[in-house]
Amino acid sequence: xxxxxxxxxxxxxxxxxxxxxxxxxxxxxxxxxxxxxxxxxxxxxxxxxxxxxxxxxxxxxxxxxxxxxxxxxxxxxxxxxxxxxxxxxxxxxxxxxxxxxxxxxxxxxxxxxxxxxxxxxxxxxxxxxxxxxxxxxxxxxxxxxxxxxxxxxxxxxxxxxxxxxxxxxxxxxxxxxxxxxxxxxxxxxxxxxxxxxxxxxxxxxxxxxxxxxxxxxxxxxxxxxxxxxxxxxxxxxxxxxxx
Ligand code: 1GP
Numbered sequence: 001x002x003x004x005x006x007x008x009x010x011x012x013x014x015x016x017x018x019x020x021x022x023x024x025x026x027x028x029x030x031x032x033x034x035x036x037x038x039x040x041x042x043x044x045x046x047x048x049x050x051x052x053x054x055x056x057x058x059x060x061x062x063x064x065x066x067x068x069x070x071x072x073x074x075x076x077x078x079x080x081x082x083x084x085x086x087x088x089x090x091x092x093x094x095x096x097x098x099x100x101x102x103x104x105x106x107x108x109x110x111x112x113x114x115x116x117x118x119x120x121x122x123x124x125x126x127x128x129x130x131x132x133x134x135x136x137x138x139x140x141x142x143x144x145x146x147x148x149x150x151x152x153x154x155x156x157x158x159x160x161x162x163x164x165x166x167x168x169x170x171x172x173x174x175x176x177x178x179x180x181x182x183x184x185x186x187x188x189x190x191x192x193x194x195x196x197x198x199x200x201x202x203x204x205x206x207x208x209x210x211x212x213x214x215x216x217x218x219x220x221x222x223x224x225x226x227x228x229x230x231x232x233x234x235x236x237x238x239x240x241x242x243x
Contacts, residue, residue: 003174004097004129008205011050013222015043017183018084018232020058022067029069040243046215055230056095057084059145059184069093077102079117082127086149088119097129099175099177102138104170106152126217133177133207134170138163138190140210144183146189157188160197167198178202182210185233189217192224199225206220215243 008014017036024032040052054077056070070092074081083090091098100123103111123130137146139154147154155163167178180190180198187212190235199206208221209230218229234241 004080005131007051008227009175011227013047013049014051014228015049015218016049016052016053016055016096016207016209016230017042017230017235018083018230018235019073020060020184020232021056022058022060023067024069025237026065026069026072027225029072029209030076033073036235038241039235039242040048040158043215046243047218048082051078053228054079054085055079055099056081056212057085057086059086060150066090067094071082071095085119088115088122091119095128095129095243097131098126099122099133099179101131101133101135101179102151102170102173102175103137103146103150104134104166104173105138105155106150108150111150111152129176132175133179134167134173135179135181136163136166136170138180138182139188139196140182140186140190141187141188144186144210146181146183154183154240157191157194160194163194163234164197164201167202171204175204175232177207179207179209184210186211190221192220195221195224195226201215206232220243 020215024092071094079096083095137154139156182190191206206229207228208226213234
C-alpha cells in the first residue's frame with residue numbers, strides 16, 4: 001500500500017471521490033467501480049490531478065455491513081480506499097487508510113474525544129494507515145448532515161481569522177491534515193479566500209470539500225492552496241460527471 005500521508009504531501013493535486021455506503025447498495029458497487037475510471041480520467045485531464053482516492057463513510061451512525069461493503073469495493077478497484085468515518089463503527093480492515101477525525105470546529109466532546117477513545121483499541125490492532133485530521137465544519141449555507149449529527153455549529157465564513165486560528169490550532173495539536181468541510185450538498189462551498197488564508201498559515205496538507213460541482217470551482221480551490229479536494233454529491237448524482 002502506498003504511504004497515504006506521504007503521497008498526499010508529495011502530489012500537487014489529489015482528488016477524493018466520497019462514497020457513502022448508505023447511499024450505494026452493495027450490489028451497485030461493482031458497476032460503480034467499473035464506470036468511475038472514465039470519469040476519473042476525464043477529471044485528471046481537466047484538472048491535472050496527480051492521484052485519486054476513494055473516501056468511504058457517512059454521517060449517519062448506522063453501520064450495516066460497512067466492512068462487507070468496503071471489501072466489495074476493493075474487490076473491484078485498485079484505487080486506495082480511505083475510511084472517512086462518521087462513527088467509530090465505520091471500520092474495515094479491507095480499506096487502506098483512515099482519517100482519524102476530530103471535529104475541532106465544534107464543542108461537542110463526543111466528536112472531539114469520545115468517539116476517538118471508543119475506537120482506540122480497535123485502531124491499535126489495525127493495519128490501516130491512520131492519519132490524524134483536524135476536521136473543521138464551515139458554514140455551507142444550509143444545515144448539513146455533519147451539523148445535524150454532531151449537534152455543532154459550523155464556523156461562519158465571514159470570520160476568516162477564526163477559521164485560520166482553528167486550522168493552526170489543529171496543526172499545533174499534531175494533526176497531519178486539516179480538512180475544511182462545507183458539508184455534503186452545501187449550497188456555498190468554502191470560499192477560495194479562506195482556502196488561501198488557511199493554506200498560507202499551516203504547513204500540513206489542506207483538504208477541502210462540500211458543495212463542489214464545477215471544474216472552475218475546484219480549479220480555484222487548488223490554486224488557492226488545497227492539496228486535496230473531495231467530491232461526493234456531484235458524482236453520486238451522475239457517475240459521468242465531468243464538471
Ligand atoms: C466531502 O462532504 C463533502 O468533504 C462532500 O461534499 O457531497 O457536496 O460533494 P459534496
